[in-house]
Amino acid sequence: MKRDSQIFDLIQAECQRQTSGIELIASENFVSNSVMEAMGSVLTNKYAEGYPGKRYYGGCQIVDQTESIAIERIKTLFGAEWANVQPHSGAQANMAVLLTCLKPRDVFMGLDLAHGGHLSHGSPVNSSGILYKPVAYSVEEATGTINYDKMEEVALRERPKLIIGGASAYSRDWDWKRMREIADKINAILMGDISHPAGLIARGLLNNAVQYCHIITTTTHKTLRGPRGGLILMGKDFENPWGLTTPKGEIKKMSQLLDSAVFPGIQGGPLEHVIAAKAVAFGEALSDDYLNYITQVKKNAQVMSQTFVDLGYKVISGGTDNHLMLIDLRQKFPNLTGKLAENTLVQADITINKNMVPFDSRTPFTTSGIRVGTPAITTRGLKENDMHLIVELLDDVLSHIDDTNTIEKVKKKVNQMMSTRKLFAW
Numbered sequence: 370m371k372r373d374s375q376i377f378d379l380i381q382a383e384c385q386r387q388t389s390g391i392e393l394i395a396s397e398n399f400v401s402n403s404v405m406e407a408m409g410s411v412l413t414n415k416y417a418e419g420y421p422g423k424r425y426y427g428g429c430q431i432v433d434q435t436e437s438i439a440i441e442r443i444k445t446l447f448g449a450e451w452a453n454v455q456p457h458s459g460a461q462a463n464m465a466v467l468l469t470c471l472k473p474r475d476v477f478m479g480l481d482l483a484h485g486g487h488l489s490h491g492s493p494v495n496s497s498g499i500l501y502k503p504v505a506y507s508v509e510e511a512t513g514t515i516n517y518d519k520m521e522e523v524a525l526r527e528r529p530k531l532i533i534g535g536a537s538a539y540s541r542d543w544d545w546k547r548m549r550e551i552a553d554k555i556n557a558i559l560m561g562d563i564s565h566p567a568g569l570i571a572r573g574l575l576n577n578a579v580q581y582c583h584i585i586t587t588t589t590h591k592t593l594r595g596p597r598g599g600l601i602l603m604g605k606d607f608e609n610p611w612g613l614t615t616p617k618g619e620i621k622k623m624s625q626l627l628d629s630a631v632f633p634g635i636q637g638g639p640l641e642h643v644i645a646a647k648a649v650a651f652g653e654a655l656s657d658d659y660l661n662y663i664t665q666v667k668k669n670a671q672v673m674s675q676t677f678v679d680l681g682y683k684v685i686s687g688g689t690d691n692h693l694m695l696i697d698l699r700q701k702f703p704n705l706t707g708k709l710a711e712n713t714l715v716q717a718d719i720t721i722n723k724n725m726v727p728f729d730s731r732t733p734f735t736t737s738g739i740r741v742g743t744p745a746i747t748t749r750g751l752k753e754n755d756m757h758l759i760v761e762l763l764d765d766v767l768s769h770i771d772d773t774n775t776i777e778k779v780k781k782k783v784n785q786m787m788s789t790r791k792l793f794a795w
């Protein structure tokens with residue numbers, strides 16, 4: 370069979386881009402060789418609609434085992450009683466939970482997208498905002514943190530059936546206990562979308578969302594360092610006290626409702642090659658090596674955010690508890706947009722993403738902020754001292770935004786720094 374050189378060459382070019390640059394996008398990471406091997410395996414050839422032991426196709430005896438191993442490992446990792454590892458993405462996992470818990474036009478509550486929330490938590494252009502009625506809680510302008518008293522006020526006034534905690538760009542820990550108390554006051558279901566900090570929660574470095582939320586969703590490719598995908602967990606499965614039903618009107622346990630919302634509710638055949646890769650990643654996340662890694666992710670983020678502060682940047686909320694930070698560029702560079710910062714840093718082989726900051730004066734396409742995270746660079750083996758250097762390089766570019774000599778000089782330093790750091794070092 371002739372190789373498709375057009376695509377192969379582009380994959381090689383992307384490999385070179387990833388290898389030679391500094392990756393600071395907070396939601397990205399680099400998987401291990403073993404995860405990559407499982408994703409690129411013959412399991413991609415298999416149809417397996419249904420669940421282990423209850424499939425609509427023959428020949429599922431092997432993928433039944435890989436999927437069951439993925440389920441058992443993720444349950445062990447989070448101390449959970451139940452898991453569904455089939456969601457193709459975090460947005461799909463969230464969609465399945467909303468389909469389970471809400472009827473069209475029911476009210477639910479999530480963090481304001483402009484304050485760090487996620488599209489699938491009620492954006493008007495997402496199915497969550499099109500089919501249901503979202504109301505939002507927000508962060509305080511002065512502190513950049515969530516005010517749980519105000520969250521409770523919104524909840525008592527709007528009486529959402531579902532409350533979602535979790536964010537795309539929030540650097541502080543979540544008070545899941547308080548959120549559960551708020552949910553219980555109005556008999557709402559509490560869902561924690563822990564896509565970003567999942568790895569830190571799994572290994573005890575942040576508050577335990579699984580203990581307090583009825584339902585947890587997460588992606589598998591961010592701090593968890595697995596293949597691109599999603600999953601749903603419950604700390605404890607339970608009889609559903611809200612009278613939620615299947616489309617046929619049957620009242621079932623939450624696990625059965627969630628399973629049938631994923632398949633056949635919103636998905637068809639599961640991606641068994643990705644599910645096997647999830648199993649590999651979950652096995653890795655249970656190891657001592659991963660605990661060292663995720664501990665270093667947090668240390669690196671703390672050093673990085675302090676270095677930004679020392680260089681005169683405004684870090685929203687003043688720092689970070691997790692793996693990311695949100696920087697309001699307006700304090701140091703009033704005229705610099707997040708968009709220009711992102712585009713210019715890419716020329717120096719430093720990748721970040723532009724991001725709205727709370728109470729932003731600019732649009733989501735320009736933004737006044739950038740979001741920066743440490744999961745990917747920590748996988749490449751970088752430590753606290755490297756964080757100082759990275760922020761200085763980034764600052765050099767942003768301070769000389771039109772100066773091609775500076776950009777070229779920084780790019781050389783970036784490439785030099787990463788030249789000894791293999792992409793598949795583990």
Ligand code: DSN
Nearest residue numbers: 395396459487537538
């Ligand atoms: N796009 C993801 C992120 O960057 O946080 C969320 O879906």
